[in-house]
Amino acid sequence: MSKKYAIGVDYGTESGRAVLVDLSDGTEVADHVTPYPHNVIDEKLPNSGIKLEYDWALQHPQDYLDVLTRSVPAVVQASGVDPADIIGLGIDFTACTMLPVDAQGQPLCFNPELANQPHTWVKLWKHHAAQDEANLINEIAERRGEDFLPRYGGKISSEWMIAKVWQILNEAPDIYEQTDRFLEATDWVVSQMTGASDIVRNSCTAGYKAIWHKKKGFPSNEFFKALDPRLENVTESKLRGEVVALGTKAGELTESMAKLMGLQPGIAIAVGNVDAHAAVPGVGVVTPGKLVMAMGTSICHMLLGTEEREVEGMCGVVEDGIIPGYLGYEAGQSAVGDIFAWYVEQGVPAYVQTAAEQEGTNVHEWLERHASAYKPGETGLLALDWWNGNRSVLVDTELNGLILGYSLLTKPEEVYRSLLEATAFGTRKIVDAFHNNGVEVQELYACGGLPQKNRLLMQIYADVTNREIKVADSKQTPALGAAMFGAVAAGAANGGYDSIVDAAQKMARVRKDTFKPIPENVAVYEKLYQEYSKLHDYFGRGENDVMKRLRAIREEARH
Ligand SMILES: Nc1ncnc2c1ncn2[C@@H]1O[C@H](COP(=O)(O)OP(=O)(O)O)[C@@H](O)[C@H]1O
Numbered sequence: 001m002s003k004k005y006a007i008g009v010d011y012g013t014e015s016g017r018a019v020l021v022d023l024s025d026g027t028e029v030a031d032h033v034t035p036y037p038h039n040v041i042d043e044k045l046p047n048s049g050i051k052l053e054y055d056w057a058l059q060h061p062q063d064y065l066d067v068l069t070r071s072v073p074a075v076v077q078a079s080g081v082d083p084a085d086i087i088g089l090g091i092d093f094t095a096c097t098m099l100p101v102d103a104q105g106q107p108l109c110f111n112p113e114l115a116n117q118p119h120t121w122v123k124l125w126k127h128h129a130a131q132d133e134a135n136l137i138n139e140i141a142e143r144r145g146e147d148f149l150p151r152y153g154g155k156i157s158s159e160w161m162i163a164k165v166w167q168i169l170n171e172a173p174d175i176y177e178q179t180d181r182f183l184e185a186t187d188w189v190v191s192q193m194t195g196a197s198d199i200v201r202n203s204c205t206a207g208y209k210a211i212w213h214k215k216k217g218f219p220s221n222e223f224f225k226a227l228d229p230r231l232e233n234v235t236e237s238k239l240r241g242e243v244v245a246l247g248t249k250a251g252e253l254t255e256s257m258a259k260l261m262g263l264q265p266g267i268a269i270a271v272g273n274v275d276a277h278a279a280v281p282g283v284g285v286v287t288p289g290k291l292v293m294a295m296g297t298s299i300c301h302m303l304l305g306t307e308e309r310e311v312e313g314m315c316g317v318v319e320d321g322i323i324p325g326y327l328g329y330e331a332g333q334s335a336v337g338d339i340f341a342w343y344v345e346q347g348v349p350a351y352v353q354t355a356a357e358q359e360g361t362n363v364h365e366w367l368e369r370h371a372s373a374y375k376p377g378e379t380g381l382l383a384l385d386w387w388n389g390n391r392s393v394l395v396d397t398e399l400n401g402l403i404l405g406y407s408l409l410t411k412p413e414e415v416y417r418s419l420l421e422a423t424a425f426g427t428r429k430i431v432d433a434f435h436n437n438g439v440e441v442q443e444l445y446a447c448g449g450l451p452q453k454n455r456l457l458m459q460i461y462a463d464v465t466n467r468e469i470k471v472a473d474s475k476q477t478p479a480l481g482a483a484m485f486g487a488v489a490a491g492a493a494n495g496g497y498d499s500i501v502d503a504a505q506k507m508a509r510v511r512k513d514t515f516k517p518i519p520e521n522v523a524v525y526e527k528l529y530q531e532y533s534k535l536h537d538y539f540g541r542g543e544n545d546v547m548k549r550l551r552a553i554r555e556e557a558r559h
Pocket residue numbers: 012013014015295296297298336337338339340341342364365368448449450453454457
């Protein structure tokens with residue numbers, strides 16, 4: 001039998017990438033990136049120019065289809081592989097990235113009559129404008145003693161499905177009415193490939209982002225009625241659709257999409273998945289004790305367990321949510337690389353940019369090199385990493401960043417280093433929350449863009465968490481994981497695999513060199529972490545709500 005291949009498509013925040021993978025050993029034969037032409041829409045709507053409010057983050061669904069029709073043919077062509085040998089395709093996506101569709105499964109924003117209404121567009125995971133709804137969901141769920149709250153670390157996030165759906169109902173009831181279903185973008189894109197009239201939902205986003213439980217289903221209608229009588233039947237109406245396990249075949253590629261994607265019709269299309277979750281088998285993790293960090297603009301922390309534990313501020317624990325047979329735990333930091341990007345774009349003086357240019361390097365690399373000359377603690381700075389709110393463990397999008405300890409001598413590379421450290425302290429909070437609540441964390445696995453870009457950052461993470469970090473060998477780990485699920489959807493009889501564990505064992509790899517904690521750094525960072533924890537609790541747990549008061553004053557000033 002000739003060699004068989006699968007394609008994984010990873011939908012990130014700013015671009016989508018396709019990877020064509022050899023199923024015998026996981027070799028990534030070709031990859032191709034398509035930046036989203038409309039990127040993140042956070043100021044005004046395309047064409048109409050309608051202004052968006054603060055904290056909004058939208059996307060254009062056509063950009064997702066462009067990835068399929070540009071990047072997929074590009075990898076097929078670049079690899080020289082015969083399309084007849086490509087047996088399956090899987091995708092992974094940011095989440096909860098959701099959109100309203102009509103009865104034909106078409107996004108409402110594709111309708112020219114509705115395109116000037118912000119609520120018809122895709123709400124990206126980092127759309128943070130549904131915080132009022134999230135606060136009420138939490139208040140009402142707590143009052144009613146809803147048993148789902150502990151599974152989500154005690155709080156439902158404004159980033160997730162129910163808060164976003166309710167925001168649409170509150171602010172645009174007519175759009176809510178015209179919506180046939182609210183879908184995760186990952187399920188919508190899959191439906192566009194399979195042409196399935198009966199759209200399937202994947203258990204991963206349903207579980208982590210829409211409060212669905214394998215045995216109990218969605219929360220009761222009474223709960224939704226208590227939120228708002230108009231939501232009473234939302235799960236049977238606008239959230240309807242079969243929820244199926246990861247690795248399930250959602251359907252087969254249609255003739256028309258096959259033509260556009262340069263593939264053969266009829267190949268297996270796996271149900272959708274989430275970027276961070278797909279990365280777990282992508283680094284070869286299929287057992288507990290190994291925390292996987294998908295490190296990019298944000299960090300998602302993924303961990304397997306055998307028992308359901310309550311962990312403060314985790315994003316969720318979902319049975320079979322990552323790897324069948326285990327409880328999948330997720331936590332996260334909603335900005336990491338994004339914070340470094342902010343500093344590089346908004347904070348560094350012109351002399352740094354000029355120096356970096358003259359040395360033929362980029363500003364991140366210049367700052368990393370100069371920041372590496374400092375010992376832990378030597379900058380005298382300490383930062384709180386809340387530039388995009390705090391996802392875990394505080395679950396509060398209304399918190400903001402802070403840097404303490406400036407002097408007239410403070411240098412840009414010191415600020416940069418303090419930002420790297422702050423994100424490491426944020427990860428340490430998450431590691432401790434799991435480990436101290438019975439979900440063991442022995443070692444860390446890192447994937448995503450950051451481990452390949454910044455060695456100092458990785459060493460700081462090893463020192464701050466006092467744990468060894470193994471780094472994925474793949475440059476496109478979520479896409480590799482997605483391709484594995486594509487191979488599972490195709491099945492062993494067709495040259496794929498019968499389980500994700502089999503696929504991961506054959507196809508995943510980590511690099512030989514790892515990041516090991518350096519004892520003298522660990523000792524200093526322990527002291528700094530204690531200080532970080534004090535600031536974290538002071539500003540984050542209600543002792544001083546100055547960050548929220550500043551927001552309120554800003555809102556007043558803006559109106
Ligand atoms: N040398 C660097 N050091 C630290 N961060 C970097 C560096 N170069 C780029 N970044 C950050 O990496 C992030 C992008 O990470 P990547 O994994 O490629 O993207 P995504 O999360 O969208 O998949 C950006 O937020 C950018 O600021």
